[in-house]
Amino acid sequence: MSRYLYYPGCSMDGSGRAYGESLIPVCEKLGLNLAEIDDWNCCGATEYVGVSLSPAYALIARNLAIAAKSKTDGEPLVAACSACYLNLAKADNYMKERPQLGERVNVALDAGGLHYDPGSVEIRHLLEVIMNDVGLDQVRANVVKPLAGLRVAPYLGCMLPRPDPDHRWKNHERPDDLDQLLAALGADVVDFPLKTECCGGHMTQIAPKVGLELIRRLVDEAEHHLADMMVTVCPMCQINIDAYQGEMNAEFHTKHKMPIVFFTQLMGVAFGLDPKKMGIGRELTDARPALKKIGKEAQPAADPVAPAHRPRPDKRALPMPRMESEATAAAETPAEVAR
Amino acid sequence: MVVAQVSPPLAVDSGVRFLEEVSAKTAGVSRLEMCIQCGTCGGSCPSADDMDHTPRMLFAMIRAGMKEQALRSNTPWMCVSCYHCVVRCPQGVHIADVMYTLKGMAEQEKSYRDSTPPGFARVFVGQVETFGRSWELGLTARHYLRHFILRLPRMTPMAAGLFFRGRIGILPHRIRQRKQLHAILSRAEELEKVS
Numbered sequence: 001m002s003r004y005l006y007y008p009g010c011s012m013d014g015s016g017r018a019y020g021e022s023l024i025p026v027c028e029k030l031g032l033n034l035a036e037i038d039d040w041n042c043c044g045a046t047e048y049v050g051v052s053l054s055p056a057y058a059l060i061a062r063n064l065a066i067a068a069k070s071k072t073d074g075e076p077l078v079a080a081c082s083a084c085y086l087n088l089a090k091a092d093n094y095m096k097e098r099p100q101l102g103e104r105v106n107v108a109l110d111a112g113g114l115h116y117d118p119g120s121v122e123i124r125h126l127l128e129v130i131m132n133d134v135g136l137d138q139v140r141a142n143v144v145k146p147l148a149g150l151r152v153a154p155y156l157g158c159m160l161p162r163p164d165p166d167h168r169w170k171n172h173e174r175p176d177d178l179d180q181l182l183a184a185l186g187a188d189v190v191d192f193p194l195k196t197e198c199c200g201g202h203m204t205q206i207a208p209k210v211g212l213e214l215i216r217r218l219v220d221e222a223e224h225h226l227a228d229m230m231v232t233v234c235p236m237c238q239i240n241i242d243a244y245q246g247e248m249n250a251e252f253h254t255k256h257k258m259p260i261v262f263f264t265q266l267m268g269v270a271f272g273l274d275p276k277k278m279g280i281g282r283e284l285t286d287a288r289p290a291l292k293k294i295g296k297e298a299q300p301a302a303d304p305v306a307p308a309h310r311p312r313p314d315k316r317a318l319p320m321p322r323m324e325s326e327a328t329a330a331a332e333t334p335a336e337v338a339r
Numbered sequence: 340m341v342v343a344q345v346s347p348p349l350a351v352d353s354g355v356r357f358l359e360e361v362s363a364k365t366a367g368v369s370r371l372e373m374c375i376q377c378g379t380c381g382g383s384c385p386s387a388d389d390m391d392h393t394p395r396m397l398f399a400m401i402r403a404g405m406k407e408q409a410l411r412s413n414t415p416w417m418c419v420s421c422y423h424c425v426v427r428c429p430q431g432v433h434i435a436d437v438m439y440t441l442k443g444m445a446e447q448e449k450s451y452r453d454s455t456p457p458g459f460a461r462v463f464v465g466q467v468e469t470f471g472r473s474w475e476l477g478l479t480a481r482h483y484l485r486h487f488i489l490r491l492p493r494m495t496p497m498a499a500g501l502f503f504r505g506r507i508g509i510l511p512h513r514i515r516q517r518k519q520l521h522a523i524l525s526r527a528e529e530l531e532k533v534s
Contacts, residue, residue, distance in 0.1 A: 010472045010473040010474075010475075010512070011475070013508065013512070014475045014506060014507065014508050015475055015501065015506045015507070016506075017505060017506050018506075039514050039515045039516055040514070041467070041471040041472060041514050041520055042467045042471065042472045042473045044464075044467060045463065045473065046420050047459070047460040047463040047464060048460075048463070048464050048467065049366070049436075049439045049443075050415075050438075050439045050442035050443055050446070050460050051442070051443055051446055051460050051461065051464050052443060052464075052527075052528065052531050053364060053365075053366055053439075053440070053443060053531060054527040054528070054530050054531040055524045055527040055528050055531065057366060057527075058523050058524060058526075058527035059467065059520075059523075059524065059527075062520065062523055090366070090367075093367070094366045094367040097367045097368055098366065098367055098368060101366060101367075104527070104530050105527070107526065107530060108523050108524070108526040108527035108530060109523055110526075111522040111523050111525075111526035112516075112519035112520065112522045112523040113519070114519075114523070158419075158420070158421035158422055158423070159420070159421075159422070162421070162422035162423065162425065162426050163422040163425045163426055163435070164426070172426040173423075173426070197385065197421070198385045198419045198421035198423075200419055201419050201420060201421075202459065203386070203419055205459050205479070205482060206416070206455050206456040206459050207389070207416075207417065207455070207456070208487070208490065209389075210386050210389050210417065210419075214385055214386070214419070243497050243500070243501060244497070246493075246496065246497055247493055247494075247497070250493060281504070282504040282505065282506060283504075284497065284500045284501065284504070
């Protein structure tokens with residue numbers, strides 16, 4: 001078993017509980033030994049950095065200092081929440097990039113008897129560890145119940161592939177790592193065009209109209225591609241798309257029912273673990289009906305449906321600009337230029 | 340006498356100073372002065388439609404020393420931190436981090452028109468400082484009662500659903516070494532005030 005330090009993040013025993021409870025047994029199966037770091041604190045999410053710089057980075061660096069102390073032999077620190085991962089990686093990088101910030105953070109840490117040398121802990125995300133350290137062959141070897149017949153839309157969200165301070169991703173806008181992993185589980189993977197578009201993050205809390213529109217785009221597109229469910233790597237994306245789907249439906253008068261689960265939950269199901277223990281059923285938009293499709297005959301011709309034609313404009317409506325006038329306008333312009 | 344009446348020609352300098360101030364308060368090297376006004380940022384932005392100014396416009400305002408207008412713009416608050424602009428910016432400007440800096444400065448000077456986003460950040464930060472962890476129930480309850488009381492009826496079934504599925508912690512989780520965390524954060528806050 002290879003040992004990794006583990007930073008769960010606050011949502012793992014709250015709204016993202018299904019993630020927390022599924023990733024531990026899945027990692028055990030894959031031979032990853034996750035050692036939770038002692039008495040870790042919140043990473044500050046996207047809120048603290050927008051209030052005060054030095055305290056925000058000192059808050060993150062306290063976790064890094066604890067991780068550096070509990071290292072026995074160069075183990076990386078693994079986070080599964082995208083925001084936690086990015087905050088940890090950013091703090092480590094910016095303390096190097098701006099020595100003044102690094103110094104300041106260490107003066108602050110000193111008040112608590114801690115110290116952190118930037119660069120001393122390797123910070124990684126669980127998905128990337130599974131892809132690179134474990135490998136797809138090992139994943140395939142563990143699959144006992146292939147997810148054939150289940151059409152999934154892989155959804156990474158923003159903060160994992162971008163801004164990528166440690167240069168771990170080949171593609172920042174259309175990476176296919178999660179696609180490959182889900183295909184290795186036997187699922188029918190949709191080429192989801194919005195896989196790294198934003199779910200709105202905290203917008204559902206501070207500007208609901210903006211947030212709900214971003215959620216609508218994602219769910220609409222997943223439905224358009226006839227996905228049975230979306231699969232994510234981030235607790236924020238999960239709660240936005242899952243829990244706010246009701247409010248989104250009310251806002252836009254739609255009737256979407258698009259379940260979204262964490263990739264570790266599907267891995268657990270494919271590895272033959274009890275779906276209930278993988279946190280299936282904790283989502284508000286029930287994923288269980290979709291999971292029943294596993295093993296059944298795949299639906300034939302699952303091509304994306306063409307969007308419905310726009311209704312013809314009302315005859316009483318204002319006239320639209322016509323082609324002739326456009327043609328005359330085009331003829332006039334070069335003459336003007338010549339003059 | 341005459342000399343004293345002439346207003347000093349510092350308009351340009353004050354602009355430079357604001358640009359420098361924003362850069363100095365940004366984590367990492369902001370590269371803000373490298374902006375070539377190409378507009379890739381606004382074109383990549385999922386929430387640009389809801390912004391008072393596109394990021395490009397905002398950066399031009401910062402350079403022009405329009406501090407008050409820049410800090411009153413809702414643009415930084417509408418930024419969703421998706422980093423699309425950051426990976427596409429041909430000049431490598433740390434756009435999202437500059438947005439965080441502007442939020443912090445607006446918060447400091449109480450220069451915002453909508454108190455919802457800074458209010459949310461403040462409640463979040465307050466809880467993290469007290470408990471060492473974020474507490475979703477306390478955060479949303481306080482925030483919704485204060486800012487979205489009319490949204491509560493719509494939210495109730497969702498809250499109940501989350502509760503019955505074991506996704507809401509009733510009590511906050513407290514870390515053990517809260518004193519140590521407080522010492523670190525207050526020292527950091529002192530350092531922040533110095534600059």
